[in-house]
Amino acid sequence: MKFFPVFLRVADQRVAVSGGGAAAVAKLRLLLKTEARIEVHAAEIDPVIAGWAAKGRLIVLPRPIGAADMAGLRLVYAANEEAQEDARVAALAAASGVPCNIVDNLQASAFLTPALVDRDPLVVAIGTEGAGPVLARKIKAHLEEHLPAGLGRVLDRARALRPQAEALPPGRARRAYWAALFDRALAGDTAPAAPAPQDAPSPVPGxxxxxxxxxxxxxxxxxxxxxxxxxxxxxxxxxxxxxxxxxxxxxxxxxxxxxxxxxxxxxxxxxxxxxxxxxxxxxxxxxxxxxxxxxxxxxxxxxxxxxxxxxxxxxxxxxxTAASAAAARLGQSLTRRGRNSELRLLTGQETDGLADHDWAALARPGTVAAIYMGKRAARFIQGRLLMHGARPDTPVSVVENAGRPDERILAARLGRLAAEIAAADLRGPAVLMLGLAPRAATAAPAPLAEVAP
Missing domain, CATH: 3.40.1010.10 (Tetrapyrrole methylase, N-terminal domain)
Incomplete structure (x- = not known):
């Protein structure tokens, strides 16, 4: 994260906006939801700002913001919509240690304003560090739709009920009460009830x-x-x-x-x-x-x-399980008519060493098996299968970290399995998918000469 999300106390604190146009109006709409003491520095102001000033919701100082104004500010917004003036304001703020946001200039801003879902005192902040403001708005719209408008009243009531809830046994009993209360609130019940005697069950095992x-x-x-x-x-x-x-x-x-x-x-x-x-x-x-x-x-x-x-x-x-995830990443099914009517899940390691299996059955054409913990046992597995008649060109896909961002797929053949695993230097958990190749590779099997042991 380049920006660490915090909730900053602004009640009874000075917050300044430099600028009086449309950009300033947009930021002021959010700031006016708070209890901050808001001042606007601009020689000319939008009529909307003038209306807010007339109602006493903010004060207007009809001059550019200066160094003396920075003393005691909690935050400042540079919303002049003029690059040189915004840079001047940001420099003054930086010199005074006041966090500054330059509207529509993420790189030069000390903080950013997230999309907000307001159910005061519940506030959900959604930020994408400027990478996806449209996504943030979509998430905001989704939450607005699913969070009842009365949740704020529920939280205020819950705050008043906290002393009674504290009388419940600590741990699961208290959590169960609060969970039930907020489950009902999310379902639209905005009149939470105080804890009842039955909400304090006798201690039970975990x-x-x-x-x-x-x-x-x-x-x-x-x-x-x-x-x-x-x-x-x-x-x-x-x-x-x-x-x-x-x-x-x-x-x-x-x-x-x-x-x-x-x-x-x-x-x-x-x-x-x-x-x-x-x-x-x-x-x-x-x-x-x-x-x-x-x-x-x-x-x-x-x-x-x-x-x-x-x-x-x-x-x-x-x-x-890893077998299902690996097959999905290979674009293959674990079973297929005409190929295999059974699926085997095997381990390459037992608690006392290498695992032994029915190698003759595993060596039959068409066999599909997922071999867990098989990287270190690869040479043993390869030797046993070849010894029991498996073809050297039998596909074996090694899927490391299946489904994770650092996933790797090694499309190998049985005849060179151990050597290819060693060369690939696989460090994460991997599953060996015997009999399966990545779908794109299934149409072009390697010649026998290329996979001879």
């Missing part, structure tokens, strides 16, 4: 949700996964879950990394189990966030067994 984070793109999360992150007290995540997804958790949630790295440091599974159980026993809603789908090579059963033994309630929220 709950554990095993949530699939998908391949890594936040847009690939299910709605249930997003809601779980929004409600979680504790998020225990694998190392493969990227930061943009973790940022969807509510700000107060405890975020704990409990992942494993192949051939690297790892938190023992027993320690992960204890962590989940201890947090849930303390009354927390625990989200155990796993990359991809929690039920695919995620040691899910061991963690469920630990929860069941502790008498904890749990549920599984499935996610998009």
């Amino acid at each position: 709950r554990v949700l095993f949530v699939g984070a998908g391949p890594g793109d936040p847009d690939d999360l299910t709605l249930r996964a997003r809601r779980a992150l929004d409600r979680a007290d504790v998020v225990i995540h694998d190392r493969l879950v990227p930061q943009p997804i973790l940022e969807l958790a509510r700000r107060e949630a405890e975020i704990v990394e409990a992942g494993k790295t192949g051939f690297g440091p790892a938190m023992p599974q027993d320690a992960i189990n204890r962590l989940i159980v201890d947090r849930a026993r303390a009354g927390a809603l625990v989200v155990r966030l796993k990359s991809g789908d929690p039920g695919v090579f995620g040691r899910l059963d061991e963690e469920i067994d630990a929860c069941a033994a502790a008498g904890l309630d749990w549920a599984i929220l499935p996610g998009i």
Whole structure:
């Protein structure tokens, strides 16, 4: 971010606008929503500004703004619509340490004014750093349509109800009350009720949700996964879950990394189990966030067994697994009539070393298999398949960071699989898609001579 979003206190503070034309009018319409003390510096002013001055909503100083005027200003807008004068005002502001916005000049401005959705005291600010003002307006229109006009009254009432809500047990009981109150407000109920005795339930054990984070793109999360992150007290995540997804958790949630790295440091599974159980026993809603789908090579059963033994309630929220994401990025289906009537999900690594499989079945023409954790096992996999009769020109696509901005696709052939993976220097999580090539490459298979081991 080049501009850090903040809400600046302007109540009873001086804010100046240099200029009296259309650009000044546009900024003043926003400033007049605040409790700032507004002054306009201009020899000539628009009649609209004159009308506001006549009503005492701002003061007009019929002269250019000067260095002495900068003392004590909170903000200044250069809205003269004349480059030289705007630059003069910006220089005065910079010398005095006053943030200055030059209208329609993003690069020379110290701050920018976002698009605003006003449900005072609820204010939503939307900024694109000047890259997409039309998009900001579209988002504003969408929010204006979906946020009831009476939300401000609800917030004022909620502020008055806060002392009564504080009498509820801390944690989930309070959050449940506020969540229900604002759910009703978003549905149009602008008369929130005070907490009732039934809103203070007796303490109950926590709950554990095993949530699939998908391949890594936040847009690939299910709605249930997003809601779980929004409600979680504790998020225990694998190392493969990227930061943009973790940022969807509510700000107060405890975020704990409990992942494993192949051939690297790892938190023992027993320690992960204890962590989940201890947090849930303390009354927390625990989200155990796993990359991809929690039920695919995620040691899910061991963690469920630990929860069941502790008498904890749990549920599984499935996610998009890497095989599905990789096939989608290749432009291929995982099954196809006349090619394969089954799909295999395999791991290249077991806890005690390289994984063994039915290599003869995997070597048959038309077989499609997604091999997880297969990068380091590539030479072993390649050798076993060739030994059992697989053709050297069998396509194997390696999809690294499927669906993420740094995604890479390596279109390889079995006969050179290990060498091509080594040459590509893949650093991120990858899945090997045996039997699938990128759609654009399927019409031109490599000659056998080019892929011989």
